[in-house]
Amino acid sequence: MLRSLLGAAAFAASVLSGLPAYAQGRASAVGVQTVETRTLSETVPVFAEIVTARNGAVASRVAGSVETIHVLAGTQVAEGDVLVELNQELLTIQVRQARARISEAQASVATSEALLNSRQVSFERVSALRDSASFSQGRFDDSQSEVQIARAQLAEAQARLDSSRAELAEAEYQLNRSIIRAPFSGIVLEVQTIPGAFIQAGTPVVTILDTGSFEIEAGIPARFVADLQPGQQMNGLLETGATVELELRAILPVEDASTRTRAVRFSASGLGDMRNLAVGQSLTVDVPVGEARDVLSVPKDALVQAQGGWTVFVAVDGKAQPRQVEIGAPAGDRYEVVNGLVSGDQVVVRGNERLRPGQDINPTPIETN
Structure with a gap:
């Protein structure tokens, strides 16, 4: 019975003593990245x-009474969309009047041209008698004056026609501008008028934010x-x-x-x-701030705060070797390395918080940013 108990105890001791050796022989899985040169801009x-x-008020270009408002604060508008319409009754009448005056002026021009042609023919007939006994100097002078008057009348009729056309252009401008459109796309911030209000040219009606x-x-x-x-x-x-x-x-x-x-x-x-x-x-x-420069850099996840400064673990032949480093300026998710590492070193960035110096590791490369 005693021999059986001693044998069981010896077997248990041998199993327990073997566990630490097995655990210590297992390599720790870690992630590594490469120390490399990068352009640093502090x-x-x-x-x-x-x-x-662009952010401002859209104003009316003409005076008139507000007929319809098509937008509210918060309305999304595109360039050319109708914002406000003014009453067009009087403006439409003014356009018709201008067109009628053009027709009247055109008729006056036609009459003046016909009169000038008639006076010109009469003058040529009188001029043809200059070397004959039938020639009359008085009649010649009168005919010449009539031609000059007819020319002046034609010029006056033409001026009235030009003036009528300008009046029509102004009336059509007023009519077309009675529809106020968005000069650019954006959002309506404020409507500054109401239906029925009479506004002057230059009065703000809608504020738009581009x-x-x-x-x-x-x-x-x-x-x-x-x-x-x-x-x-x-x-x-x-x-x-x-x-x-x-x-x-x-x-x-x-x-x-x-x-x-x-x-x-x-x-x-x-x-x-x-x-x-x-x-x-x-x-x-x-x-x-300052000019960009090329520096040796290490991922910030590789840095471990240690007594006396910063330390990183470098993967060397399957072992975790600690290195004390001096770091400089930050560069995104990396830090400048002033001393302690060289380009190409594989540093542990994942799993380094539980490593011990010289511990066996199984490094897996992690893509750098």
């Missing part, structure tokens, strides 16, 4: 806001402006967490004396298509 976050290049011309405006410290230029690409972060790619369009030559900042405008393709954007909405723009 940035500073600058607050910006959404603005629009959502298709959204831009970003940032007040950038003047000391950083020297390194900026049109066409430069930057990133912006909206309050919603959405990112937008920006292109510097213009640096406005105006400086705020109190903040020493300059207004810089950015364009962003597709900005107007994003939902729920509004003029005045804020975002953060990462503005580069």
Whole structure:
């Protein structure tokens, strides 16, 4: 009985003593990325806001009584859509009157032309008798005067016709402009008149915001402006967490004396298509400071805070080798490496929080951003 108990105890001890050896021999699965050279452009976050290049009141070009309003605040309109119609009764009458005056003037021109032709024929007949005994100087002078008067009458009739045509053009202009259309696509912010109101030329009737011309405006410290230029690409972060790619369009030559900042405008393709954007909405723009330079970089997930500084684990021959590193400026999701690593080193970015120096590892490459 005692021998059986001793044998069982010995077997159990041998099994338990074998477990640590098995566990220690198993390689830890980790993810690795490569230390590589990248272009670093140090940035500073600058607050910006959404603005629009076109936002204003649409005014009536002619005077008249408001007949119909086709939009409300919040209505989406396209360029050319009808916003407001003025009463056209009087304007239509004025167009008809102008056309009647043109017909009258045309008849007067035709009469004057016929009279001039008749006087011209008579004058030529009298002139043909100059070398004959039937020639009369008095009759010649009278006939010549009649021709000159007929010419003057024709010129006057032609002037009346031109004036009538100008009146018709003005009347048609007034009639056509009695329909007020959207000069550009956008959203109606405010309707500033009511049906039945009499408005003068130049009176604002509707305010429209052009959502298709959204831009970003940032007040950038003047000391950083020297390194900026049109066409430069930057990133912006909206309050919603959405990112937008920006292109510097213009640096406005105006400086705020109190903040020493300059207004810089950015364009962003597709900005107007994003939902729920509004003029005045804020975002953060990462503005580069200084010239870009090539630096050795390490993924930030590889960095482990250790006593005395930062440490990374480098995969060397299936082992996790710790390296103390000195880091510099951030570069997106990476950091500049000042000392401690070389290009091509495989550093552990996943699973490094549980590693021990010299531990066996099974590294799996992870795609870098």
